[in-house]
Amino acid sequence: MGKIHGDVVFVTGASSGIGREIARAFMDEGYRVYGTTRKKALQEDEVQLEKSKNSSGFIKMIRLDVCDEESVEKAVSYVYQKEGRIDILVNNAGFGIAGSIEDTSTEEALEQFNTNFFGVHRMCRHVVPIMRKNGGGLIINISSVAAQFSIPFQAMYSASKYAVEALSEALRIETRPFGIKVSVVEPGDTKTGFTQSRQYVKGSDENSVYFDTFKKSVEKMIKDETSGPGPEVVAKAVLKIAKRKNPPIRVTVGTGYKVIVFLKRFLPVRFVQYMVSKMYS
Ligand SMILES: NC(=O)c1ccc[n+]([C@@H]2O[C@H](COP(=O)([O-])OP(=O)(O)OC[C@H]3O[C@@H](n4cnc5c(N)ncnc54)[C@H](OP(=O)(O)O)[C@@H]3O)[C@@H](O)[C@H]2O)c1
Known part of the structure; x- marks a missing residue:
């Protein structure tokens, strides 16, 4: 069956969690998926092949x-040489840092933005020209519910995702004349390698004035993530976007989160802040 946006998919960060499930979901629907990892064991031009049983x-x-x-x-040029096109780009690679704003060094904040925000920018800069040449494409950026509610002690992570949303909104307008569609997906807490990969800023130790609240807040984050749904729910939402001719600008994943994001539009900011602070500190 023909695919609306084409069948060559590039998924960043496909070795684990959400990216892994997105890559699998596309593969099972017959897409030609190029997933990525930083792992040293793989040589630049060497590929591990996984084939779908059903397609x-x-x-x-x-x-x-x-x-x-x-x-x-x-x-990007490896995939372009192999396929002559990249139809769908899923910017998924990312991680989180935790620590109060005061305890976070500029270097730590830059590291967070380098992956989560500038990583998306770099990928778009290299893939958009290919999509333009081929007359269109679809870019799906994996954001977070943290781009709707800035989470205490995850401010830099939240800010990096707010930035991804800002980039996506503008990119969607800039690339529309070239037939390139852009969507953002906002997962809530999801059970993946994200929790284990979280980096704690150096200044967040027992000497920090925030230590007690920080510790409680981190315990809450870990509990919510590890008891959250698996990454398949996010993959399902991504695949649904790929099947739409005119994909929506923003999709929040999970009924509970959808309701909260919807209500946020009508609730006073002070009330929203009160709720977030009750949850995390
Ligand atoms: N889990 C959640 O609760 C949650 C909620 C909302 C949003 N998200 C977002 O979902 C995305 C996927 O996270 P996940 O939960 O699936 O976490 P995960 O299981 O830790 O997976 C993260 C992936 O990103 C890749 N990655 C990290 N840094 C990279 C870099 N510099 N260059 C290339 N790849 C890199 C990792 O690949 P290698 O280590 O193999 O290179 C890995 O495949 C992230 O953008 C995250 O912010 C997660």
């Missing part, structure tokens, strides 16, 4: 670090 789809894993311009260029 002609596959996943090939290639090496990519979204923080490295040369690595982005190599990975």
Whole structure:
């Protein structure tokens, strides 16, 4: 069956969690998927092939670090040389840092933005010209509910996702004349490798004035993530977007989160702040 936006998909951060499930979901629907990982074991031009049991789809894993311009260029041109096109780009690679704003160094904040925000920018800069040449495409950026509600002690993570949403909204307008559609997906707490990969800022130790609240807040984050749904729910939402001719600008994943995001439009900001502070501190 023909695919509305084409069948060559590029998923960043497909070695684990949400990216892994997105890659699998596309593969099972017959898409030709190129997933990425930074893992050293894979050589630049070496691929691990996973084939779908139910369709002609596959996943090939290639090496990519979204923080490295040369690595982005190599990975994108590898796929372009193989396929002559990239139809769907899913910017999924990301991680979270935790710590109060006061305890976070500029270097730590920059590291967070380098992956979560500039990683998306680098990928778009290299993939958009290919999509333009081919007359269109679809870009799906994995944001977070934290781009709707800035979470205490995850301010830099939240800010990086707010920034992804700002980029996506403008990109959607800029690339519309070239037939390139842009959507953002906002998952809530999801059970993945994200929790284990979280980095704690150096200043967040027992000497921090925030230590007690920070600790409680982190315990809450971990509990919510590890008891959250699996990454399949996010993959399902992404696939649904890919099947729409005119994808929506923003999709929040999970009924509970959808309701909260909807209500936020009508509730006073002070009330929203009160609720978030009750939840996390
Ligand atoms: N889990 C949640 O609760 C949740 C909620 C909302 C949004 N999200 C977002 O969902 C996305 C996926 O996260 P996840 O929950 O699936 O976490 P995960 O299981 O830790 O997966 C993260 C993926 O990102 C890749 N990655 C990290 N840094 C990278 C870099 N510099 N260059 C290339 N790839 C990189 C990792 O690949 P390698 O280590 O193999 O390179 C891995 O495949 C992230 O953008 C995250 O912010 C997650």
